[in-house]
Amino acid sequence: MPVCRLNAENPVFRAPLLFILIITFLCFLIFILHEYLTRVKHGIREIGAKQYQCFSTISDNSDDFRQNLLRPLLIERVPGTPGNARARQFIISKLQSINMWDIELDTFDEMTP
Numbered sequence: 001m002p003v004c005r006l007n008a009e010n011p012v013f014r015a016p017l018l019f020i021l022i023i024t025f026l027c028f029l030i031f032i033l034h035e036y037l038t039r040v041k042h043g044i045r046e047i048g049a050k051q052y053q054c055f056s057t058i059s060d061n062s063d064d065f066r067q068n069l070l071r072p073l074l075i076e077r078v079p080g081t082p083g084n085a086r087a088r089q090f091i092i093s094k095l096q097s098i099n100m101w102d103i104e105l106d107t108f109d110e111m112t113p
Helices: 011-044 049-058 064-070 082-098
Strands: none
Touching: none
């Protein structure tokens, strides 16, 4: 009875090993291409120092944000209290000042589910 010994020299052993290596390489290639195409699809790219400075000056209004937008909302706003009414009125007036939305209020006194 013939005995089959597996070693690297045996062509029967070499074919599956080559197949596994090819499949592994193809999976790696697909992974790399997927990462690249995802970046291209979403437009992710590095920005230079000049562009970064431009963005930083545009977004450097954190004091204005805190004073004009957060401060009126950082109050106690328990439903039915004057603080709640002031916060609601502030949000409504800000949205109306942008003039992009029609504001409709749906007020009710029922418990929410």
